[in-house]
Ligand code: SF4
């Protein structure tokens with residue numbers, strides 16, 4: 001992409017360090033969102049968000065309607081759960097997620113008519129969306145509707161959105177940043193939503209900004225997505241929303257890096273965007289916010305990319321939460337003979353898994369199937385002290401030291417080097433010429449540090 005001058009914002013349009021991995025987005029970027037046929041069954045884990053699980057409020061054999069609340073998030077950081085189909089509760093059982101967690105889950109078998117095809121697409125993303133936030137909406141009423149709708153961050157983090165947008169007198173928010181970077185290679189979920197459905201993004205941004213009392217609204221997109229930029233620029237015309245076009249670099253979509261790139265502000269170590277007056281949500285989440293507030297509809301479906309050279313027909317799909325990943329792969333023509341690794345999310349920050357009988361959750365931003373030729377199988381050698389991992393780390397950490405401290409169980413040293421500040425972007429592993437699995441070691445070290453603090 002040609003360089004686009006970054007004007008009108010305090011930042012430089014990029015952040016220090018980071019990498020430029022092959023994007024591989026062309027596999028699915030031009031494939032319009034297709035509505036997946038309704039499944040026979042959905043499996044809905046009671047925990048699909050950062051924080052506490054919700055509590056089921058349905059019983060086996062109970063009939064449920066599309067959009068009906070089936071789980072209530074009672075803790076402050078928790079999220080409600082709704083049925084994505086008309087059906088009957090089969091059981092409250094257990095399911096496994098790609099990150100290896102076993103969780104209680106509500107199993108629902110489809111029964112009766114379902115909303116399908118274009119009608120479903122229009123309900124979720126289509127139709128008319130206002131370009132203002134009427135005065136009847138108070139910040140608290142917007143936050144309440146988002147809370148009831150069970151919305152969590154759809155970019156993968158799955159943090160409950162109502163917690164982010166609740167009015168808070170202790171932390172004044174100046175700016176709402178809507179994150180459309182989607183810097184993870186392969187994934188085109190947000191891209192397709194931005195191209196096809198700018199209406200709910202603009203409407204959702206205006207309503208979310210009212211909730212947090214932000215004076216400024218900035219939608220952030222990388223310069224490798226010209227169609228999305230044009231789509232949102234056209235839709236934002238006549239509103240106060242600004243579009244920031246950033247230089248493409250990984251991991252620009254990370255909150256701290258994006259705030260630095262656009263606003264030239266540093267979120268303190270261990271701090272949150274709110275500490276520098278920013279609230280941030282990803283574009284698909286903001287579109288879900290619009291639907292929850294304007295149409296008063298809960299989060300029951302999401303868009304995912306199913307991509308990679310290991311899938312026969314890469315697609316972008318609108319799917320019900322809880323559909324089996326195996327069913328999704330079958331709908332995309334199945335895996336190719338040279339498929340080697342399936343990843344929930346993208347290759348940089350996703351989780352590899354092999355059991356296809358797992359449900360899509362609110363946080364599933366995509367499914368990537370890599371082939372043998374995509375995978376680097378080089379043998380790990382000793383660290384050559386080249387310092388490349390340090391050069392690329394966007395958090396200015398020393399990955400080699402963190403990894404070695406983790407490997408040898410030196411938790412005090414790991415903490416001294418701020419291991420918990422690592423957000424597992426994988427840039428260090430990507431760049432390491434010795435093929436040391438730095439991020440995997442650091443992830444293990446972080447888990448050990450967290451566990452040691454609970455003792
Ligand atoms: S140490 Fe963590 S934040 Fe730094 S490059 Fe490695 S994975 Fe990314």
Ligand code: SF4
Pocket residue numbers: 382383384385386387388389390399400431432433434435436438
């Ligand atoms: S990039 Fe790899 S080889 Fe170079 S210093 Fe870091 S860990 Fe060592």
